[in-house]
Amino acid sequence: MGDTSAPSQGPKIHTEVKDSDLVFRRRRQIVDAAVHLFISKGFHKTTTREIAKAAGFSIGTLYEYVNSKEDVLYLVCQAIHSEMEQRLKQRLRHGINGARDLEAAISVYFTVCDQMSDHILLIYQETKSLPAESRRFVLEHELRITGVFKDLLARGVADFSLRPLHPPEITLVAHNIMVVGHMWGFRRWALAPSFSLEQYIQLQSDYLLGELT
Amino acid sequence: MGDTSAPSQGPKIHTEVKDSDLVFRRRRQIVDAAVHLFISKGFHKTTTREIAKAAGFSIGTLYEYVNSKEDVLYLVCQAIHSEMEQRLKQRLRHGINGARDLEAAISVYFTVCDQMSDHILLIYQETKSLPAESRRFVLEHELRITGVFKDLLARGVADFSLRPLHPPEITLVAHNIMVVGHMWGFRRWALAPSFSLEQYIQLQSDYLLGELT
DNA sequence: ATTATCTATAGATCTATAGATAATGC
DNA sequence: ATTATCTATAGATCTATAGATAATGC
Numbered sequence: 001m002g003d004t005s006a007p008s009q010g011p012k013i014h015t016e017v018k019d020s021d022l023v024f025r026r027r028r029q030i031v032d033a034a035v036h037l038f039i040s041k042g043f044h045k046t047t048t049r050e051i052a053k054a055a056g057f058s059i060g061t062l063y064e065y066v067n068s069k070e071d072v073l074y075l076v077c078q079a080i081h082s083e084m085e086q087r088l089k090q091r092l093r094h095g096i097n098g099a100r101d102l103e104a105a106i107s108v109y110f111t112v113c114d115q116m117s118d119h120i121l122l123i124y125q126e127t128k129s130l131p132a133e134s135r136r137f138v139l140e141h142e143l144r145i146t147g148v149f150k151d152l153l154a155r156g157v158a159d160f161s162l163r164p165l166h167p168p169e170i171t172l173v174a175h176n177i178m179v180v181g182h183m184w185g186f187r188r189w190a191l192a193p194s195f196s197l198e199q200y201i202q203l204q205s206d207y208l209l210g211e212l213t
Numbered sequence: 214m215g216d217t218s219a220p221s222q223g224p225k226i227h228t229e230v231k232d233s234d235l236v237f238r239r240r241r242q243i244v245d246a247a248v249h250l251f252i253s254k255g256f257h258k259t260t261t262r263e264i265a266k267a268a269g270f271s272i273g274t275l276y277e278y279v280n281s282k283e284d285v286l287y288l289v290c291q292a293i294h295s296e297m298e299q300r301l302k303q304r305l306r307h308g309i310n311g312a313r314d315l316e317a318a319i320s321v322y323f324t325v326c327d328q329m330s331d332h333i334l335l336i337y338q339e340t341k342s343l344p345a346e347s348r349r350f351v352l353e354h355e356l357r358i359t360g361v362f363k364d365l366l367a368r369g370v371a372d373f374s375l376r377p378l379h380p381p382e383i384t385l386v387a388h389n390i391m392v393v394g395h396m397w398g399f400r401r402w403a404l405a406p407s408f409s410l411e412q413y414i415q416l417q418s419d420y421l422l423g424e425l426t
Numbered sequence: 427a428t429t430a431t432c433t434a435t436a437g438a439t440c441t442a443t444a445g446a447t448a449a450t451g452c
Numbered sequence: 453a454t455t456a457t458c459t460a461t462a463g464a465t466c467t468a469t470a471g472a473t474a475a476t477g478c
Contacts, residue, residue: 017430061431272458
């Protein structure tokens with residue numbers, strides 16, 4: 001997780017430390033350490049001691065910046081979604097027609113999914129381990145990303161580069177795009193023997209968009 | 214998990230008990246108990262004591278039938294896949310043309326996904342907690358189910374009810390069907406406000422098959 | 427003085443097993 | 453005698469915190 005942009009809103013996590021810039025930096029250390037540990041060992045098999053050690057400070061210090069191990073998981077999930085959203089939005093373009101922009105966005109998104117497949121898998125696996133409130137917020141973040149595709153679809157419909165679609169259809173297609181992107185992550189073991197990422201993007205784009213024109 | 218059919222093959226789990234029919238019955242008790250606990254609390258937060266108690270015997274007895282908690286998870290994953298495979302295959306029909314049979318199979322499969330969505334989610338979440346060897350076997354079982362759709366697609370191509378498809382395309386579409394079925398399970402919170410299961414099946418079938426004729 | 431960090435540990439589990447007991451069939 | 457089951461617990465953790473120490477700025 002390079003740069004963790006400001007976590008929009010969501011449940012605030014209590015800290016004993018006053019210096020908010022220090023809190024920000026230390027939490028980034030915590031997230032960077034925990035992401036890798038959670039990906040390789042899973043949330044439950046990672047100990048708070050390991051997280052503290054990998055972050056470069058002691059277990060006592062860790063607990064000055066979070067109240068519980070679940071807080072660390074929440075920070076990690078937030079950071080992953082923020083990173084995905086940022087990488088995606090950064091490379092969106094607003095060209096002449098919605099259909100083309102959508103196709104380009106799918107390509108960008110699938111590339112991000114490829115790069116972050118371990119992180120996506122982690123969210124699938126561990127969202128359930130979050131306390132109810134933070135889980136809700138993580139799922140909302142997922143919907144916010146889905147909203148990017150909804151918007152592009154709506155724009156394509158509006159400028160007639162896509163055929164007319166009812167709102168529920170737009171929802172469905174947006175979710176399909178999301179899940180087919182994730183699928184490259186969690187089924188790569190089955191898909192990679194047959195496809196390169198580029199081929200996967202090409203073929204899935206054709207299937208996803210073929211019905212929409 | 215009603216009836217757990219014979220677990221085809223895969224890593225055998227050691228037991229101290231000689232009576233193989235008893236082993237079969239006790240393991241079914243273990244699976245039935247563990248499935249529900251794992252679904253509601255997750256694998257790691259469920260204790261072996263709870264599993265034993267819910268199964269109706271003591272912790273000592275549990276360990277006569279498995280060697281480890283991971284063995285229980287393996288039994289559970291196996292049982293879920295067997296059940297899915299069985300429910301799906303049971304209702305497959307072999308009609309006049311492949312395209313129709315495929316459409317019917319998708320409908321059956323999505324209905325099974327609806328009924329077993331908690332179980333599917335469990336597999337997504339906990340496969341990673343399995344030891345390497347049993348994980349491999351669980352993933353193979355997943356491929357075996359995907360193979361059902363590959364076969365139907367190949368048959369549709371052969372009898373010209375579907376357009377010609379390269380083998381990699383058949384693989385891709387089969388995986389898409391699988392994942393779009395699962396998606397109803399793990400995204401129902403986002404989809405159910407817009408669709409009933411029947412509408413979901415109808416629309417997704419159209420999208421999945423529209424490109425294939 | 428205040429803030430941040432560390433060390434040491436309380437307190438609470440949890441898995442897996444050893445050894446005792448009950449049930450079954452010769 | 454053999455097989456299945458149970459009780460009791462060894463042994464190993466792990467989270468979270470209390471209280472001590474070091475660093476910073478008045």
